[in-house]
Amino acid sequence: MLLTITTTHRPATDLGYLLVKHPDRLQSFEVSGGTAHVFYPEATADRCTAALLLEADPGAARTSKQPDTFTLRQHVNDRPYAASSLLAAALGRVLRTALRGDSRDRPALAAGPIPLELRIPALRCKGDAAAFFGPLGWTVEATPIPLDAAHPEWGASRYVDLTLRGTLRLADALNHVYVLLPVLDDAKHYWVSSDEVEKLLRAGTGWLAEHPEKAVIARRYLAHRTSLTNEALSRLSEAVDTDSVIEPAPRPESLAALRRTAVVRQLAEAGAGRVLDLGCGPGALLAELMRDRRFTEIVGADVSTVALDMAARRLRLDRLPERQQARIRLLQTALTYRDDRLRGFDAAVLMEVIEHVDPPRLPAVAASVFGHAAPATVVVTTPNVEYNVRYPGLHEHGRLRHHDHRFEWDRAQFGAWCDEVAARYGYTVTRHGIGEEDPEVGTSTQMAVFKK
């Protein structure tokens, strides 16, 4: 990881005073994640360049933020090469005085703008670097690095070779880099706590409050922690005294909420007391069912133990009074298997579940739900793909609503499936819409209610 800082201020070697690093010596520092070296590849009166080179400790940085889809990622990753929060941390530690704008030897120089050129030859850059550095007075040159010269069809990598040119106070320049490196990288290498808000506000003094991208900067710098981001943004707006605090506008009832209401209504109409929420996920419907005393026995079932843990937390299962606790159970199941524990209930809900099942496995799901568990009432909801045309961005790209959706059905397809399942397992079925009815494409969600 490399950052070079060049000035053509004369005498350029004064850069050594500002950085408090002698131009003729190699200086090395143990920092978090490796060793930071500072040296000068060029040091003349006309032009002086300081290099901050972070020699990463292999394996020190684990990108735990990313989903662990490939565990070897821990061992083979870009952290030793691409500029990231590690380099920013090294900068903060090794060039602390310069970041503060202090200089014992050249205070006037430190206080005023000088011509500067900063280069980061490999920066992982999410978004447009110019949008972040441009408003701060930099001329930005971000050259995309090809993913593989031997495979031009693969296009550009996520890295750029970044050069910033401008006449700025050195301390400001360094603070810009200090804040924006992790922001552009957007993969902080450490757990972010509330003192990070202080660090952000301190480093952002004088420029962040008015930055057009401050919301993105705060969010990414604070590793997407909403509470911290809101705190930072509200304190930033105090600083400029505007009312740009992000306040969520009162939104119309979400489709998910409409869906839950519609499902609960169906269960109540069916007079069901003992109900199954199959594919309960993190338990949004379960919470609603718990609030309704008509439901005397509630079972949330999901194949994902992670989802079940989330549901248990949401429902505060371990802290419920015994009588409440007795009403609800969570269990891991898979709908492609028969599960005796699911038998003997009044009703089962498959809310936004079937579209997560590969079509060839649907008969097994139907067999276990309608054939084996066989409750008197089954409520199924699934997206209506016809309605996707009303969602900008979805339709044009022919995309489904969720990356894990194995299919999305139109009304006819869903109807055909419902009829076949009902006939095979001896149910009658009625179909309903959920959400605003569009005369052409129907509602966003379709629901079927099966009764024995």
Added chain:
Amino acid sequence: MTTVTIPDLCLVALVGISGSGKSTFARRQFAPTQVLSSDAFRALVADDENDQSASAEAFDALHYIAGKRLRAGRLTVVDATNVQAHARKALVDLARAHDVLPVAIVLDVPESECWARTELRPDRDFGRPVLSRQHRDLRRSLRSLGREGFRQVHVLRDVAEVSSAVVAYQKLYNDKKDLTGPFDVIGDVHGCREELELLLDRLGYLLSRDAAGRPVDAHHPDGRTAVFVGDLVDRGPDSPGVLRLVMGMVAAGHALCVSGNHEAKLLRKLRGGTVRVAHGLQETLDQLDAADPSLVEAVPAFLDGLISHYVLDGGRLVVAHAGLKEAYHGRASGRVRSFALYGDTTGETDEFGLPVRYPWAEEYKGAATVVYGHTPTPTAEWVNNTICVDTGCVFGGSLTALRYPSRELVSVPAIRAHYEPVRPLVVATPQERGLDLADVIGRRSLVTPAGRVTVAAENAAAALEVMSRFAVDPRWLVWLPPTMAPASTSKVEGYLEHPVEALADYAAAGVPRVVCEEKHMGSRAVLVVCRSAAAGLRRFGLEAAGVIYTRTGRPFFADLSLETSILDRVRAAADAAGLWDELGTDWLLLDAELLPWSAKAEPLIREQYASVAAAAGAALPAAHSVLSAALQRGIDVASLAARFAGRVSSIEAFTDVYRRYCWPTDGLDGLRLAPFHVLAADGASYLRQDHEWHLALVDRLVTADPSLFATTRRLVVDPASPSDVASAVRWWLELTGAGGEGMVLKPAVDAGPRVQPALKCRGRDYLRIIYGPDYLSRLDQLRGRGLQRKRNLALREHGLGLAALDLLAASGSGRAVHQLVFALLACESEPVDPRL
């Protein structure tokens, strides 16, 4: 001396008042673990064996443990007074629930003697009235014990008899485990005497005839034993003739015969019972009227002596007329007999008025092979290690025998249709019964050729998600590739892995011949290739001509048409190579690598490897160039510059490595398939076959379609021969020098459960994409890697795979195969260093 003879599996209720010597008797006659004493259970639940207030809880626990023992088929003795009917009823119910015989042993010792003993025991604080009440209860009990359901009641009358009595055991009638065959299990004969003669002749039996030329016995010169599944009589033209022959064979010890429902009904009729004369009974009665009286006289005794099922060959073979579920094997109860005679019925009748049968065989998971008849089908088909050999001879089908243990089917066609069936004979296609969650979740322990393998509950939970959300239909998923351990870490300078260590590992294990195979770098692909969709339906219950799945059971291709076209090409190559006929199969299971790596893994390569190379390729030269400039200025960065120069060349080597495994493909164009195992075919698992055999078959596929199939180059060496080792090393250096991943070393033939079935030995440059571009600079640190966990895992997974394929070859239950494959997938959730 009195001998009390009881069945070797039963529930014994000791009956006797306090002080009658039950515990002493139990201690002398039974093993301590066989005796469940109410006193001991009171002590367990209440710390006091005399605390009568704890009795209810104590008996609850006692019954629970007794149930566990009986379920496992263990003789159990309940040492409690049992003088009250309700206490005994609980035990009779318990015995019936586990289909074992309840037996009572009464210790009828005079009350005065018991009181004398009680007074000697300081811990007994109850008075004489209690004892007297018990004694009154006992007297009353003695009159009713037989009616309460006890199959045997033994009464020991006084102190002397109690102390001298000896318990002896008698095997259950159905226990013929000591008979090991070989057997010929013959289907429903139904009076088809001529066909039976033909079949016995075909099987190699020699018939003996009486003066009238009627067959009265048959024996096999090789000492084989015939086993009749019952329904000898009714419907057909000569039920007396069949009885004469079979009775002769049974009497001579040349045959065994279980009772069929028709025998049971005939017996009731012959004994004067009222039965509805239907389903061909009339024919038998008419024929018996005309038969010689000596035969007719002998028939009832023969029928009465027929047992409803036999457990043979050490428990590996069970024969019952209508089949038998596992829990009933070797058990004795009314419902066991009824299941064996009539099958599991749902209580409904079909449109022909016949009882609807519950398909117990589809749920069967037992280890024993079950052979039965009762339900005529056009052909005998294996279902989960069970087979129905009633091929409807009397209806014009054929008479079939199963040779055991060779599992060969021998049949003779009916001479004519002797009787019109009520309902047409149809193939009982196994219905989609689905898999049971209880089979796979939770902590489980499975027996494999590599020993017992335990799967942790959390790993099963993780596997459930993969299996149910991402895997192909489990019916295809009969095997998954086990993980492979690397060879011992090399001590050769500059190498983390090297063939010298791999071969030394095998030499140390005494493996005489090792096959070194070129390791292809692509994506693992398991192929089920069926000769036709009908073959897929027959064997896997899925009407498709095969499937290709990944090492975690996911569909290999998102694009189904690509899968189909590869399967078509493989099928055509198997046609051309003549594999179908040679292996006697209509499906094959292949283990292969599909190349290039980029065909499946391009997103990963771009995201992971190319990205690292791009970042490093930009950062490292830039760093090196500023370092060079500083060096020129005389700054002391020489060693730093040297390190970065090294990194620059490392990343170039790294880039070269992954690039070698990427090339463009378009549909089938550019794809290469490199199989290295022909894992299984119909009725056969080849996992223990010599690897040279596997590769020779694969070579023929390559010859048949050289543009799709890639050869797996190999070298066979003796790991103990220095010159062989040298040539293996030379070849490995050559392979890896040219960009190869490395090689896999395998004992040519299975070397037993403790020896790794394969070791990988990866090339020096290849390891850059595993351990990082610069790993060679950290070799000393990496040499400390621990391999034991990975090796254990590899052995366990291999064992599970072997067990799954063995079971598949033996037509074992689909559910049992799934349990093994599921466990294999669950093992993959174990936290093991992914670099190994």
